[in-house]
Amino acid sequence: MASGGDRVLSFVTGNPGKLAEVKAILSNMEIRSYDVDLNEYQGEPEFISEKKCREAVAVVQGPVIVEDTSLCFNAFGGMPGPYIKWFLKSLGPGGLYKIRRRLCMAFLGSFALIILYLLGVPSLLRETPYDRFSWPDINATKYAMDTKINKDRHGSQILNPNTYTRLLAPEFRKTRPLSLYIMIKSFVGNLEQREAVRKTWGKRRVVEDFEVVPVFVVGRRNENWHLIELEHHQNNDILAVDFLDTYRNNTKKLMAAISYAQEMAPFFALLIDDDYILNVKSLVGYVKKKNSSFENYEGWAFDTSPFRMPLHKHFVSIEDYPFSRYPPYISAGAVLLSQATVETFFHLIPYVEEYSFDDVYAGILAKKAEVPVIHNPAFVFWTREMNIEEWKTGFEDKTAYAQCVFAYTEGVDEPVHVFSGKCAGKIVEPRGPANFGWDPCFQPDGFNETFAEMDSGIKNGISHRSKALAELQKFFANS
Structure with a gap:
């Protein structure tokens, strides 16, 4: 075995920047570079580096190292992590403090009738014009108002009893006269996503005299239900209702x-x-200027038609919805309701037949x-x-860490060894030359300069890359 x-x-x-740093840090070794177009993978940094190393050694046919770097925002639970390269490609080094947060296939064939069917033409020809919209064909609003004002529930007209049993519900006592309830629709199995929300923006707290109360809304699952009960016991923030948790049951949520x-x-x-x-914080600042006694149904609005193509994920048959268009509606991803609108929708729901797409159903209401x-x-x-100034008041945690992972193998049939290094710091406004990735935006702990502003010798002594390479050198020394 060769010495280091x-x-x-x-x-x-x-x-070339990475190559120069590696050569400077491993100055006692001969480094030869290969520019190989490796596939991109999804997963944890160590997994990604190992997969790339396996791919690289098949090309190089000899001892090889690969590297993958990550920039991980603590406020986002470690994201974007290894996906930082796509953020950089889209935004540039000066835009990492900007946040970015979405189809149709058509195909041709020789059988015209099949094509017409697949394009949904038969359904389109059978649609009822939207100007004849009625869902349902009763005066639902009158019955809802009777229920609200006179407590007169018109049992014979109820189309949607909505009598699902609550399995779990938060127990809260109001501490402020003003409150903002954040009802978070979550698939019952999405424990990791709920934890990420809790660690970032989904904390119960008081913001500008508003009591902010996050509540996760889930359905039922038939296995491992005790895990959901345990999660609720630990956090007191789950509203679980007795229906099977599926996409088509989102309206029930x-x-x-x-x-x-x-x-x-x-x-x-x-x-x-x-x-x-x-x-x-931005949302609280917005709603405090509003009047909760006025109707408010707000968000990203759509004015669309049903998908009539049978193979489409959101296909809607004429039997399920006969009209040519939907009423205008707010995307279900984020919907802001005033207290008045919550009350209006609540009393109207029993008299409006359920529809499987929750955003469209809210539009119907x-x-x-x-x-x-x-x-x-x-x-x-x-x-x-989205500029960082929009987020500075919303995310107080600007800390982050840079991570570098090297993977090494001596041959196609040899094991892959993985070496990781991390450098803690924080995300700042870009400073210094913008010629090496996200260096201008990352300031390591204990220093007043960003990586881009630092002398290369100092950076190479403290960086995530140097720490990972130090582990690699230890491996070589002991092997």
Whole structure:
């Protein structure tokens, strides 16, 4: 086995900056670079590096090292991590403090009737014009108002009893007259996503005299239910309702959220998915200027038609929905409701037949009750840039860590050895030359300079890359 000084390493990289740093840190070794176009993988950094190393050694046919770097924001539970390269490619080094947060296939053939069927033409020809919209064909609004004002429940007209049993529910006592309830729709199995929300924006707290109360809304699962009970016992933030947790039951989650919010009577309620990022302080600052006694149904608005193509994920048959268009509706990912609208929807739901798409169903409720649909571009649906100034008041945790992972193998049939190094720091406004990745945005702990501003000798002594290579050198010394 060659000693460290006699060893020749093949380093697969097309990045001259990385190559220069590795050569400077491993100055006692001969480093040869190979520019190999490796596939991109998803997963933890160690897994990604190991997969790339296996791919690289098949090309190099000899001892080889590969490297993958990550920039991990603690406020986002370690993301973007290894996916930082795509953030950089889209935003540039000066735009890492910007946050970005989505189809149709057509195919041709020789059989015209099949094509027409697959394109949904037969259904399109059978649609009822939207100007004849009626869902249901009763005066649902009148019955809802009777229920609300006179407590007169018209049992014979009820189409949607919404009598699902609550299996779990948070136990809260109000501590403030003003409250914002954040009803987070979550698949019952998404424990990791719920934990990520709790560690970032989904904490119960007081913001500008508003009591902010996050509640996760889930359905039932038939296995490992004790884990959900344990999670609720630890966090007291799960509203679990007795229906099977499937995509097509999202409307039931909407109903459960509306019912719970009606009981809690918050100033405003936000319905949101568990894969969204929310600036709570910004939202509180927005709703405190509003009047909760006015109707408010707000978010990213759509005015669309049903998908009639049978193979489409969201295919809707004429029997399920006969009309040519949907009423205007707010994307289900994030919907802001005033206390007045929560109450209106709650009393209307029993008299409006359930529809499997929850955002469309809310739009139907709004149309029946003549609640205006308010489009707000701040409720991001499509990709847009978001400046750090928008987030500084929402995420107080600017800490992060840089991670570098090297993977080494001596041959195609040899094991892969993985070496990791981390450097703690924080995300700052870009400073210094913007010629090496995200260095201008990362300031390591204990220093007043970003990586981009540092002398290369100092950086190479403290960086995540130097720490990973130190582990690699130890391996060589002991092997």
